[in-house]
Amino acid sequence: MMEPSFLESICNTRKLALRDDILLSVEKAARYIGNEFGAVMKDKNEVAIRYAMCFPDVYEIGMSHLGIQILYDMFNRRPDVWCERVYSPWTDAAEVMKREGTPLFALESQEPIRTFDFLGMTLQYEMCYTNVLQVLDLAQLPLLAKDRGEDDPIVIGGGPCTYNPEPLADFFDLFFIGEGEAHYDEFFDLYRKMRTENTYSKDAFLHAAAQIPGFYVPAFYETTYHADGTIASFVPKFSDIPATVKRQVITVLDASPYPTKPVLPFVQATQDRMVLEIMRGCIRGCRFCQAGMIYRPNREKSLDILKKYALELIEATGHHEISLSSLSSSDYTRLPELIDFLIDECGKRHINISLPSLRIDAFSLDVMKKVQDVKKTSITFAPEAGSQKMRNIINKGLTEEDIFGGAALAFEGGWNKIKLYFMLGLPEETDEDVTAIPRLANEIAALYYDTVPKEKRNGRCNINISTSFFVPKPFTPLQWARMYPQEEYLRRAHLLKETMQGLLNHKSLSYQYHQADATILEGVFARGDRRLGRVILTAYKAGATFDAWSEYFDMNRWMDAFKECGIDPDFYIMRDRGEDEIFPWDFIDTGITKRFLLREWQQAKEGVVTPNCRSRCSGCGCSAFESGVCVR
Amino acid sequence: MRYRIRFAKYGVMRYVGHLDLMRFFQKALNRAKVPLSYSKGYHPHPLISFAAPLSVGVTSGGEYMDIVTEEPIDAKNTLDALNAQMVDGMLIVSVKELSDKAKNAMAAVEAAAYYVYFKEYPFVRNDISGNMSILSEDGSSPAELKKYDTDAFREQIRTFYTNADSIYITKQTKKSERKIDLKPLIYDFHVEDTTSSFSENAEQTGLPDINVVFYMLLSTGSTDNIKPELVMEHFLSSMGITPDAYQLGIHRVDMYRRDEKNELVSL
Numbered sequence: 001m002m003e004p005s006f007l008e009s010i011c012n013t014r015k016l017a018l019r020d021d022i023l024l025s026v027e028k029a030a031r032y033i034g035n036e037f038g039a040v041m042k043d044k045n046e047v048a049i050r051y052a053m054c055f056p057d058v059y060e061i062g063m064s065h066l067g068i069q070i071l072y073d074m075f076n077r078r079p080d081v082w083c084e085r086v087y088s089p090w091t092d093a094a095e096v097m098k099r100e101g102t103p104l105f106a107l108e109s110q111e112p113i114r115t116f117d118f119l120g121m122t123l124q125y126e127m128c129y130t131n132v133l134q135v136l137d138l139a140q141l142p143l144l145a146k147d148r149g150e151d152d153p154i155v156i157g158g159g160p161c162t163y164n165p166e167p168l169a170d171f172f173d174l175f176f177i178g179e180g181e182a183h184y185d186e187f188f189d190l191y192r193k194m195r196t197e198n199t200y201s202k203d204a205f206l207h208a209a210a211q212i213p214g215f216y217v218p219a220f221y222e223t224t225y226h227a228d229g230t231i232a233s234f235v236p237k238f239s240d241i242p243a244t245v246k247r248q249v250i251t252v253l254d255a256s257p258y259p260t261k262p263v264l265p266f267v268q269a270t271q272d273r274m275v276l277e278i279m280r281g282c283i284r285g286c287r288f289c290q291a292g293m294i295y296r297p298n299r300e301k302s303l304d305i306l307k308k309y310a311l312e313l314i315e316a317t318g319h320h321e322i323s324l325s326s327l328s329s330s331d332y333t334r335l336p337e338l339i340d341f342l343i344d345e346c347g348k349r350h351i352n353i354s355l356p357s358l359r360i361d362a363f364s365l366d367v368m369k370k371v372q373d374v375k376k377t378s379i380t381f382a383p384e385a386g387s388q389k390m391r392n393i394i395n396k397g398l399t400e401e402d403i404f405g406g407a408a409l410a411f412e413g414g415w416n417k418i419k420l421y422f423m424l425g426l427p428e429e430t431d432e433d434v435t436a437i438p439r440l441a442n443e444i445a446a447l448y449y450d451t452v453p454k455e456k457r458n459g460r461c462n463i464n465i466s467t468s469f470f471v472p473k474p475f476t477p478l479q480w481a482r483m484y485p486q487e488e489y490l491r492r493a494h495l496l497k498e499t500m501q502g503l504l505n506h507k508s509l510s511y512q513y514h515q516a517d518a519t520i521l522e523g524v525f526a527r528g529d530r531r532l533g534r535v536i537l538t539a540y541k542a543g544a545t546f547d548a549w550s551e552y553f554d555m556n557r558w559m560d561a562f563k564e565c566g567i568d569p570d571f572y573i574m575r576d577r578g579e580d581e582i583f584p585w586d587f588i589d590t591g592i593t594k595r596f597l598l599r600e601w602q603q604a605k606e607g608v609v610t611p612n613c614r615s616r617c618s619g620c621g622c623s624a625f626e627s628g629v630c631v632r
Numbered sequence: 633m634r635y636r637i638r639f640a641k642y643g644v645m646r647y648v649g650h651l652d653l654m655r656f657f658q659k660a661l662n663r664a665k666v667p668l669s670y671s672k673g674y675h676p677h678p679l680i681s682f683a684a685p686l687s688v689g690v691t692s693g694g695e696y697m698d699i700v701t702e703e704p705i706d707a708k709n710t711l712d713a714l715n716a717q718m719v720d721g722m723l724i725v726s727v728k729e730l731s732d733k734a735k736n737a738m739a740a741v742e743a744a745a746y747y748v749y750f751k752e753y754p755f756v757r758n759d760i761s762g763n764m765s766i767l768s769e770d771g772s773s774p775a776e777l778k779k780y781d782t783d784a785f786r787e788q789i790r791t792f793y794t795n796a797d798s799i800y801i802t803k804q805t806k807k808s809e810r811k812i813d814l815k816p817l818i819y820d821f822h823v824e825d826t827t828s829s830f831s832e833n834a835e836q837t838g839l840p841d842i843n844v845v846f847y848m849l850l851s852t853g854s855t856d857n858i859k860p861e862l863v864m865e866h867f868l869s870s871m872g873i874t875p876d877a878y879q880l881g882i883h884r885v886d887m888y889r890r891d892e893k894n895e896l897v898s899l
Contacts, residue, residue, distance in 0.1 A: 003640060003693065003723065003725055004640055004642050004643075004693065004723065006693070006747055006845075006883055006885070007842070008642070009640065009642035009643065009691040009692070009693055009883055010642070010691055010749070010881055010883055011643060012643045012644050013642075013643040013644065013720050013721055014643065014644050014720055014721075016644060020689075020751065020878065021876075021877070021878040021879075023647050023689075024647075024688065024689045024878045025877070025878065028649075029647035029648075029688065030647050030648045030649065030652055032647075033644050033647050033648075035644050035645070035719050035720050035721065036719070037656070037659075037660070037717070037719050264656075264659060266648045266652040266653075266655075266656060267652055268651075268652065268655060272655075315663070316663070317659060317663070318658070318659030318660060318661070318662030318663035318664075318717075319659060319662075320658065320659075320662070349662070350668075350670050350676055350678070373674045373675070376674075
């Protein structure tokens with residue numbers, strides 16, 4: 001290639017959607033230019049389907065998400081599809097785009113996404129719902145699905161929030177429920193066929209798509225309500241539309257392609273490392289954990305394929321860090337061999353290994369010692385609750401002995417910082433259970449002073465308590481549980497803090513807790529119904545976006561929106577739900593039976609522990625998938 | 633073994649900041665399998681250093697970074713291997729071995745040459761298929777400046793720079809104000825002859841028809857680091873012109889060190 005001349009240098013070799021003066025006036029202009037190494041460029045005239053894949057949050061967050069990279073890679077393997085990426089413009093750029101009428105664009109082609117065939121959005125957390133509306137708005141698309149026309153893209157939602165998509169029912173044409181790798185070929189083939197045969201209309205296409213397993217068209221269902229506000233019926237409006245939508249699952253993970261040549265952002269992503277997904281699902285069955293339920297059954301990738309992926313990732317990215325991804329890495333059967341392999345391959349290439357979600361025991365501490373600087377890192381435990389009674393209720397199979405044993409080993413190994421994660425506001429929680437949290441931390445600190453002789457101590461130990469407030473999620477055994485008013489959450493947090501300050505080792509303890517008001521809103525949306533669409537729209541119109549960012553979250557704006565729509569948020573969170581109540585998400589068949597969840601809810605209230613999937617099948621219903629841990 | 637890599641950063645890559653560029657190169661060098669040496673200690677980092685960071689928005693044909701390798705590398709092969717890892721707007725121009733006694737780029741750099749121009753809208757670009765075309769007409773044309781002809785600028789440079797004994801300015805730092813004389817730190821400042829050096833038939837080449845281009849050679853490095861926008865700001869204000877924000881375009885032409893005869897040569 002020839003060296004560019006001065007004049008060639010100052011011209012852009014790619015079309016950019018944002019003007020030079022805009023790019024130079026916003027923070028991190030590289031968020032908006034595309035052009036990253038690994039970004040897929042195609043000739044738009046050679047493809048039949050343009051797909052915009054959106055993570056409705058800022059670029060650095062969205063670029064850290066593995067799911068999008070997987071689908072981006074898979075879709076683009078089809079020569080007839082060009083899948084491009086879109087993220088929420090940060091507030092500075094969004095403001096200029098809105099003011100100047102610049103339509104939201106895809107990063108690769110820099111072309112407006114409103115001209116695309118599909119706009120797919122991943123819904124990872126409830127607090128992104130106003131960003132969904134902002135994406136549609138900046139794209140210059142009507143916000144309501146019913147107002148979008150034949151030429152507008154079909155808007156599809158996916159991700160964990162689709163396990164109750166109802167609050168977003170008004171805004172999406174389609175949801176896909178399950179693992180995105182399944183059935184997308186059928187879906188694209190259907191679209192192409194209808195387009196080429198000239199049988200396409202939005203309505204005809206949605207009818208046909210609803211026949212593909214996992215696809216849900218909210219507009220094709222009708223809800224009626226009892227006088228008390230609960231659901232009386234939820235039925236399809238048409239005879240060709242299925243009454244339940246089945247979650248789609250990949251049965252053999254090894255058979256599904258993996259993105260070993262991911263897009264490499266210029267702007268540092270929140271997760272700036274290679275990601276090796278080792279398994280899906282979890283054997284543990286913690287009763288609060290939605291991921292632990294909706295991704296069942298636990299399925300592992302083979303050691304051989306993981307070794308192959310790791311080497312390919314190293315070659316293709318040049319990254320200096322690799323991370324294992326799963327819900328509970330310690331449960332991966334062949335973890336020791338995998339880690340030995342990585343230490344060997346990464347060590348000689350100066351690549352760091354990051355090991356999140358490891359259970360703390362002799363093995364993991366030994367591994368961490370090999371791959372981390374003990375002095376600079378902390379050891380993390382997630383007991384989730386302070387008392388054994390509470391841990392039994394949530395089925396967190398971590399005992400005090402495990403924690404003390406692990407902490408003692410860590411202290412002996414040279415660590416003196418420990419992080420502890422807990423939840424407040426769990427069902428059946430009493431003040432005694434709340435104060436059990438700082439008492440546990442206090443005992444861990446005491447253990448440090450008992451275990452480590454004075455001359456070997458590196459100052460005080462540092463035990464950091466962090467709490468979030470429990471939000472009951474659909475398809476978990478705790479989906480029947482009530483929540484509490486904001487003042488009650490704060491009272492519990494303050495009780496925890498005051499108790500901590502009175503303890504012997506309080507100087508070694510510190511405490512942080514999450515925002516309580518955002519928790520309330522998250523709770524409303526998690527178990528909300530389609531009547532909430534109006535509230536989201538009203539709040540967005542009043543200026544709500546980036547609600548997941550505490551600096552932009554404004555609870556008063558939301559409370560005003562509830563009031564304006566005549567909807568009482570307490571209905572969704574403060575009420576005890578009856579065992580025969582029809583939930584807004586009951587039309588989804590996740591494979592886990594409601595009978596199982598109810599049994600677990602009873603066991604929770606009785607404090608009875610359920611063994612993990614490997615010890616004994618608890619009959620959740622997922623064995624019907626005939627995959628992973630269910631067929632061992 | 634030490635090597636100096638010269639590269640160009642142009643087009644859309646002007647929007648990528650220095651820290652992001654460093655991360656980009658670290659990965660690209662790994663992908664190209666360059667056997668980088670690492671620092672010692674618990675957090676080893678690859679031995680890569682840059683001559684002088686380039687501000688966001690500035691293009692360049694003469695950027696430099698030094699690398700240290702564990703074993704000798706073939707310059708030509710490395711050049712090709714690295715270019716295979718580049719993106720639109722990045723080009724590796726040369727890879728050269730450094731002698732043992734050569735200072736590293738950051739310490740050696742003494743001067744940098746720049747072209748400064750007034751941005752004209754619309755910008756020109758290649759589309760994906762490689763065809764040149766003119767971008768949409770949004771963005772205001774800086775019509776104000778068109779009435780200044782190059783002769784007026786040439787004349788003012790004589791007053792402001794060539795014939796001036798000193799150019800005192802007040803430089804704001806975080807803590808204090810400092811009076812400095814720019815005159816000895818500006819080694820050259822003139823208006824380029826755009827009719828001969830640059831494209832005059834914009835329509836044929838698709839390249840912009842630039843009205844006026846300033847050339848300046850400025851002291852650069854750790855002691856007296858003079859930025860072209862600083863010089864332009866004082867020069868233009870001496871003519872009573874305040875350009876709009878983001879209106880000045882800057883292109884770094886090259887960076888220089890002093891050789892044994894104290895003459896400026898490319899890094």
